[in-house]
Amino acid sequence: MFKNESVIMEIIRLENVSKIYSSNGVSVNALNDINLSINSGEYTVIAGPSGSGKTTLLNIIGTLDKPSKGKVFINNEDISNKNKSELSRLRLDKLGFIFQAYNLIPVLTALENIEFAMMIKGIKELERREKALKVMRELGIEELANKRPNQMSGGQQQRVAVARAIVNSPLIVLADEPTANLDSKTAILLLDMMQNMNEKKNITFVFSSHDQKVIERAKRLIILKDGFILEDINNRR
Amino acid sequence: MLLKIAWRNLNRNKRRSLLIILSAAVGVFALFIYDSISRGMINQMLSNQIDVHLCEIQINKKGFNDDKIIQSYIPKPSEIEEIIKSKDYVRSYSKRIISFCILNSANNSVSANIIGVDYHLEPKVTTLSSYIIQGKYLSGKKNEIIISKKMAEKLELKIGDKVVAVASDIEGSVSTNLFIISGIYRSPSTEIDQMIVFTNLESLQNTLGLEDKIHQFVLKTDNRDNVFESKNKLIAEIDTTKYEVLAYQDIIPLFVTMLESSKSAMVIFYVIIGIGVLLGIINAMLMSVFERIQEFGVLMSIGMSNSKIFIMIVLEAFLLGTIGTLIGILFAFISYIPLSIYGLDLSTFSEALQMYGIENVIYPEIDLGLILNALFVMPIAAILGAIYPSIKAIKLQPTEAMRYV
Numbered sequence: 260m261f262k263n264e265s266v267i268m269e270i271i272r273l274e275n276v277s278k279i280y281s282s283n284g285v286s287v288n289a290l291n292d293i294n295l296s297i298n299s300g301e302y303t304v305i306a307g308p309s310g311s312g313k314t315t316l317l318n319i320i321g322t323l324d325k326p327s328k329g330k331v332f333i334n335n336e337d338i339s340n341k342n343k344s345e346l347s348r349l350r351l352d353k354l355g356f357i358f359q360a361y362n363l364i365p366v367l368t369a370l371e372n373i374e375f376a377m378m379i380k381g382i383k384e385l386e387r388r389e390k391a392l393k394v395m396r397e398l399g400i401e402e403l404a405n406k407r408p409n410q411m412s413g414g415q416q417q418r419v420a421v422a423r424a425i426v427n428s429p430l431i432v433l434a435d436e437p438t439a440n441l442d443s444k445t446a447i448l449l450l451d452m453m454q455n456m457n458e459k460k461n462i463t464f465v466f467s468s469h470d471q472k473v474i475e476r477a478k479r480l481i482i483l484k485d486g487f488i489l490e491d492i493n494n495r496r
Numbered sequence: 497m498l499l500k501i502a503w504r505n506l507n508r509n510k511r512r513s514l515l516i517i518l519s520a521a522v523g524v525f526a527l528f529i530y531d532s533i534s535r536g537m538i539n540q541m542l543s544n545q546i547d548v549h550l551c552e553i554q555i556n557k558k559g560f561n562d563d564k565i566i567q568s569y570i571p572k573p574s575e576i577e578e579i580i581k582s583k584d585y586v587r588s589y590s591k592r593i594i595s596f597c598i599l600n601s602a603n604n605s606v607s608a609n610i611i612g613v614d615y616h617l618e619p620k621v622t623t624l625s626s627y628i629i630q631g632k633y634l635s636g637k638k639n640e641i642i643i644s645k646k647m648a649e650k651l652e653l654k655i656g657d658k659v660v661a662v663a664s665d666i667e668g669s670v671s672t673n674l675f676i677i678s679g680i681y682r683s684p685s686t687e688i689d690q691m692i693v694f695t696n697l698e699s700l701q702n703t704l705g706l707e708d709k710i711h712q713f714v715l716k717t718d719n720r721d722n723v724f725e726s727k728n729k730l731i732a733e734i735d736t737t738k739y740e741v742l743a744y745q746d747i748i749p750l751f752v753t754m755l756e757s758s759k760s761a762m763v764i765f766y767v768i769i770g771i772g773v774l775l776g777i778i779n780a781m782l783m784s785v786f787e788r789i790q791e792f793g794v795l796m797s798i799g800m801s802n803s804k805i806f807i808m809i810v811l812e813a814f815l816l817g818t819i820g821t822l823i824g825i826l827f828a829f830i831s832y833i834p835l836s837i838y839g840l841d842l843s844t845f846s847e848a849l850q851m852y853g854i855e856n857v858i859y860p861e862i863d864l865g866l867i868l869n870a871l872f873v874m875p876i877a878a879i880l881g882a883i884y885p886s887i888k889a890i891k892l893q894p895t896e897a898m899r900y901v
Contacts, residue, residue: 323797323894344801351799358898362794366504371497378497379800423798 269335270430270463271297271320276329278315278486289315291486293329297431297465302457304466304477311483313467314435320465321354321433322346334430351380355424357434361416363408369419370395370404376423394422398452414445421453431463438470446472498804502811509784513816516780520820520874521827523769528828528870531762532860533840538755539861540854544684545751546744547623549692551590551714552723554742555580555734560711561742566595566666569709570739576713579733585718585726588620592712593700597663599643599693601651608647608693610661612700621716624681624694631655631679639699641675644689645682653677666705673703684855766869770877773820777813777881785809785885792889793897802890809886810879817878825870835860 278290290312297303297320305313318324319331322338331338333353341349350356363372370391377387395401400418408416417437424432434453438446454476456462466473474480482490506513546552554561555576560568570576573591580589593612598605615634619625624642625633634640641659643651653659657677665671675695683689701707717726727743734741745752785792795805839857842849846856 318895321797347796347799347801349799350797354799356797358794358797362791362898364501364791364795366501366508371500375497375501376798379798379804384497 267298267300269296269298270333271295271465272332272335273319273326274330274332276319276326276331278312278319278324279327288486290319290326293486293488295481295488295491297463299430299463300457300461302454302464302476302478303481304468304474304479305481305483306467306469306474306477307483307489308469310485312486313469313483315486316483317433317435317465317467320431321356322350351376351427353430355427355429355432357417357420357424357432357437359436359439361408361413361420361440363416363419363423365408368405368407369400369411369415369422372408372419373422373426376427380427390426391422394426398422412445413440414442414449417441417445417449418452421449425456425462431465434464434466434468436468436470437466438468438473443472446470450476498808499811502808502815505784505788505808505812506815509787512780512783516776516816517820517823519776520773520817520878521824523773524821524824524870524874525828525831527765527769527873528825528866529831529860530765531866532828532832532835532862533858534758534762535863535866536858536860537854538758540684540858541852542752542755544855545748546720548627548683548685549622549624549688550744550747551621552717552720552744553715553727553730554747555713555715555730556711556740556742558736558738558740561740561747564594564596564711566664566704566706566711569593569706569711570713571709573708573710573713576734576739579730580713580715583726583729585722585729587716587718588617589713589715590614590617590621591697591710592618592714593697593704593706593709594711595663595700595704597661597693599647599651600660600662601653601657603652604650606647606650608643609691610641610663610693610695610700612695612697614697618694621714624683627681627683628679629682631677633679634694634696635678636696637678638696639673639675640678640696642679642681642694643677644692645680646686646689647693648677648680655680661703663704665703671703671705673699675699684850686850689850766873770873773817773874774877774881777816777878778884780816781809781813781882781885782888784812785889789889789892789897792892793894793899796892796894797898805890806886809889810882813878813882814875817875820878821871821874824874825867828870832860832862836862 273293273295276290276293277288280287280289293316305316307313315324319326333349338346338349364375367375373391373394374387377390392401395404398418398421400415400422403411403415403419411419438449441449450472453464457464468474478494480492481488557568557570580586591614595610597610598607613634615636619633629645634642648654651659655677659675659677660672661675662670662672701709717723723743727741730741792805836859839859841857843856849856
C-alpha cells in the first residue's frame with residue numbers, strides 16, 4: 260500500500276496564509292500570516308485551545324476551505340486557482356480525511372464505506388474489493404466488513420474511517436479531533452494504530468487536536484493561539 | 497455502487513419513500529384506468545356509429561351525401577356491385593334506399609329517415625339486428641318495418657300494429673304506404689333511435705317508385721384501420737365523376753375529429769398528474785437533502801465530484817418514480833383484466849350515455865402508447881423533481897455542510 264519512503268519531500272507548503280471570517284459586519288481573523296511546510300513521513304499535531312484556528316488550518320490544508328490571503332501548495336502545486344471540481348479530484352487523489360464524528364455513510368457496510376472512496380476514483384469493483392479487504396486485514400478490522408455504522412462502536416467506526424482515509428494511498432492523512440468522541444482506551448488503540456502506520460509505512464499524518472494523548476505522540480507539534488503559530492516543535496520523538 | 501447507495505437511501509425514511517411511491521402509483525393507476533376507460537368509450541362511440549348504421553365505406557351517386565334527394569340514385573347498381581364483389585378486402589356489403597318520411601299512427605306522427613335495406617345482406621355489415629328488443633329483424637316480408645322503442649312509445653305502437661309512411665316518390669308526388677311493425681329496437685345511440693326506421697329494400701323501392709334502383713352501397717372491409725387505403729383502391733376503379741366513395745371519416749368528420757381530440761386531451765391529464773408527482777418529489781427530495789447536508793459535506797470532503805452527488809440524488813428520485821410507476825401499472829392491470837372481461841356497468845347513466853352513442857357497459861381498452869407514456873411520465877417527473885434539490889446539494893461548501901446541524 261505505502262512504501263517506506265526514505266527520501267523526505269515537501270508535501271504541503273503554506274505561504275502567508277490568513278483566513279478572515281466575516282459575519283454581520285464583524286470580521287474574525289481565524290488564521291494570521293501562517294507559513295508552514297509539512298514533509299512526507301511526518302506525524303504532526305496542530306494543537307491549541309478552542310478557537311485558536313486548528314480546524315481552519317486543517318481545512319485549508321485539506322482544500323476544504325480557501326484562504327483569504329496567501330498561497331497553499333500541495334505537492335509543489337499551487338491550488339489557489341483550482342476550481343471546485345479540480346479540488347475534489349485533488350482531495351480524492353492526494354488527501355485522506357478522518358473526522359471527529361467518523362462520518363461513515365450510514366447506508367453502506369464497513370467494507371462498502373472503504374470501497375466507496377475507491378469507487379468515486381473509478382477503480383473497478385474486483386480491484387477495490389481486494390484492496391479494501393487488504394486494508395481491513397492490516398488494520399485488524401476484517402470482522403467488521405459486513406457491519407453498518409449503526410452496528411459498530413465509535414472506535415470501530417473510527418478505525419473503518421482510518422481505513423477509508425488510507426485506502427487510496429494519499430500523500431497525507433488529515434485527522435480532525437479523531438479521538439474526541441472516543442473513550443481513553445479506544446482512543447489509545449486508535450492512536451497506536453495510526454502511529455504504527457506512520458512508523459512502519461511512512462504514512463504522513465496531520466492531526467488537529469487538543470487531546471493530550473494525541474499531543475504526546477506527536478513527532479512535530481504546532482501550537483496555535485489566536486490564529487498565530489505560537490510554537491513549532493520538531494523531532495519530539 | 498451509486499445505484500446501491502441511492503436504493504439504500506430510500507430505506508432511510510421508509511414512510512416518506514412509501515408516500516412518494518404511493519403517490520406515483522396512484523397517479524399512474526388513475527392515468528391508466530382513466531385512459532383505458534376513455535379509450536374504450538371513445539372507440540365504442542365510433543364503433544357504434546359505424547357498426548349500427550354508417551358502415552366503413554359508402555358508395556353513393558355523386559352529391560348524395562350532402563343532399564339526400566330521392567332522385568340521386570345509382571342508375572346501374574349491378575356495375576358497382578360487380579366491382580365490390582371482386583375485391584377481397586371487402587368483407588361484406590349491402591344496398592340501401594334512403595328517404596325522408598312522416599310516420600303516422602292512430603295517435604301520433606313523427607318524422608323519420610326511412611331506410612330500405614337488403615334484409616339478407618344488411619346484418620353482415622351492421623349490428624342493428626342485435627339491438628332488437630321486441631319482435632324480430634326484417635325477414636323479407638312485404639311492408640314490414642322496424643322502429644325504435646322511443647318511436648314506438650311516441651306513436652303508441654306495438655309489434656303487429658300498422659303505421660302509415662308518407663314520403664315523396666321519384667316523380668315528386670306524395671306517396672303513402674302501410675307498414676306493419678315487425679320489430680322494435682333500442683340502439684346505443686339516441687340519434688339513431690330518434691331518426692331512423694328500417695324496412696325491406698323492395699318495399700321502399702315500390703313505395704317510392706324506384707324499381708330496382710338504389711341510393712347507396714355500404715361496405716365493411718377486412719381492416720377498419722386501413723379504410724382509407726380500401727377507399728382509394730375503390731376510387732381507382734369507380735368513376736368518381738358519377739359516384740362518390742366515402743370512408744366513415746368523410747361522412748362524420750366532426751365526430752371523428754372530436755374523438756381524436758379527446759384522445760389528445762389525455763396529454764393534459766398526464767401533465768396534471770405529472771406536476772402533482774413532481775411537486776411531491778421536489779418536497780421529499782428537498783427534505784432528504786436537508787437531512788443529509790452533513791453527509792454531503794463528507795462526500796465532498798473525501799473527493800466525490802458534484803456530478804456524482806447530483807446523479808446519486810437524481811437516481812433516488814428516479815427509483816421512487818419507477819417503483820411507483822411499476823406498482824401503479826401492476827394494480828392497473830389487475831383492475832383492468834376483470835373490467836376488460838365483464839366491462840364497466842354504467843347502466844345507472846343509461847340515458848345520458850345513449851345520447852353520446854355509448855352502451856351501458858363500457859369495455860376499457862389498453863393502448864401500447866398509454867403504457868409507454870405511463871412508464872416515462874412518472875420517472876421523468878421524478879428526475880425533474882430531483883434537479884432542484886440536487887442543485888441545492890452540490891452548491892454546498894464542504895466545511896459549511898459538515899458544520900450543519
